[in-house]
Amino acid sequence: MVTHALDAVDLVKTYPAGRKKPPLRALDGLTFSVPEGIVLGLLGPNGAGKSTTVKILTTLSRADSGTARVAGHDVVREQDQVRHAIGFVPQKSSSDPMATGVENLVLSGRIYGLSRVNAVRRATELLERFGLTEFGDRQVKTYSGGMQRKLDVALGLVHRPQVLFLDEPTTGLDPEARADLWNEVGRLSGDEGLTVLLTTHYLEEADRLAGQLAIVDHGKIVAEGTPEALKAELRGDSVHVELVDPDLDGTVRALLSGLAGVGEIVVEGNALRARVDRGATAVPAVLGALEDKAIPVTAVTVSRPSLDDVYLQYTGRSFRAVEEEAA
Numbered sequence: 655m656v657t658h659a660l661d662a663v664d665l666v667k668t669y670p671a672g673r674k675k676p677p678l679r680a681l682d683g684l685t686f687s688v689p690e691g692i693v694l695g696l697l698g699p700n701g702a703g704k705s706t707t708v709k710i711l712t713t714l715s716r717a718d719s720g721t722a723r724v725a726g727h728d729v730v731r732e733q734d735q736v737r738h739a740i741g742f743v744p745q746k747s748s749s750d751p752m753a754t755g756v757e758n759l760v761l762s763g764r765i766y767g768l769s770r771v772n773a774v775r776r777a778t779e780l781l782e783r784f785g786l787t788e789f790g791d792r793q794v795k796t797y798s799g800g801m802q803r804k805l806d807v808a809l810g811l812v813h814r815p816q817v818l819f820l821d822e823p824t825t826g827l828d829p830e831a832r833a834d835l836w837n838e839v840g841r842l843s844g845d846e847g848l849t850v851l852l853t854t855h856y857l858e859e860a861d862r863l864a865g866q867l868a869i870v871d872h873g874k875i876v877a878e879g880t881p882e883a884l885k886a887e888l889r890g891d892s893v894h895v896e897l898v899d900p901d902l903d904g905t906v907r908a909l910l911s912g913l914a915g916v917g918e919i920v921v922e923g924n925a926l927r928a929r930v931d932r933g934a935t936a937v938p939a940v941l942g943a944l945e946d947k948a949i950p951v952t953a954v955t956v957s958r959p960s961l962d963d964v965y966l967q968y969t970g971r972s973f974r975a976v977e978e979e980a981a
């Protein structure tokens with residue numbers, strides 16, 4: 655039998671939306687489960703309900719209805735057990751910038767009830783684990799963004815939790831530091847068997863890290879599976895057309911939607927994306943139609959469906975477009 659490290663069943667959470675307005679339904683019957691040792695990527699645009707879900711699972715907030723278990727413990731009735739079983743790395747760093755890496759880790763260990771000797775031992779172990787040993791005695795304010803993030807993750811692991819929550823862990827990191835952290839998270843679940851719940855806005859991050867993916871939209875899980883399985887479920891290809899003149903997007907949309915085998919079309923600035931039955935036959939047809947109307951294009955490319963196409967399929971909206979709207 656598969657043991658689930660996380661189980662959320664029919665979670666509903668509403669927030670007051672102001673006078674005379676109906677309450678805002680942040681979670682609307684959210685259900686998912688995660689087997690032990692897996693990285694679950696909770697992917698969704700701003701306001702989808704990711705942070706609310708994390709708050710409920712980490713006992714920081716209570717659902718209006720529904721149930722959730724973390725490491726086998728009920729998040730309402732067994733809060734203390736849940737808190738000991740989890741590590742939580744919030745979006746905003748919880749380390750003290752004026753203290754050194756070692757001091758931060760030792761303090762955290764002491765808060766979790768470790769003796770001074772054990773807290774120092776654990777701090778040394780974690781600094782080594784994250785390649786921070788030589789920086790352990792430096793104040794955290796002197797760390798790079800990537801080093802601070804690694805220390806944050808180390809702080810979440812001091813008490814050897816079974817489940818680690820990472821709330822948008824790589825936001826604001828440069829590509830190199832992001833790739834470095836991805837490797838660390840991969841090792842945590844792969845070599846050390848930790849279950850990780852990761853929330854992210856980044857499709858690439860979800861694709862790269864998540865063994866299992868849950869796409870959240872309007873407080874519900876709209877699709878669940880491995881990134882590969884979700885992409886494989888979509889038949890056909892994705893054709894991308896980059897226009898020279900963004901004002902012609904309406905004309906191009908009408909033109910393409912008249913072609914056989916061309917499905918949903920999404921416009922993002924001067925780029926159009928269409929799902930097609932077969933890329934090999936659609937590209938010449940698309941280029942021919944554009945040439946007939948003398949519409950200049952910068953590029954036409956064809957690719958296998960991406961997670962953005964998966965998102966579009968299940969929500970009717972492009973993930974990137976939704977993100978831009980919210981920005």
Ligand SMILES: Nc1ncnc2c1ncn2[C@@H]1O[C@H](COP(=O)(O)OP(=O)(O)OP(=O)(O)O)[C@@H](O)[C@H]1O
Nearest residue numbers: 669670678680698699700701702703704705706707
């Ligand atoms: N304390 C609160 N009071 C009122 N509304 C809230 C509160 N917290 C969240 N919301 C609303 O609930 C919805 C879900 O928010 P939530 O923060 O869970 O989304 P999210 O997917 O984590 O978004 P983000 O990626 O921006 O963090 C949003 O519409 C948000 O405005």
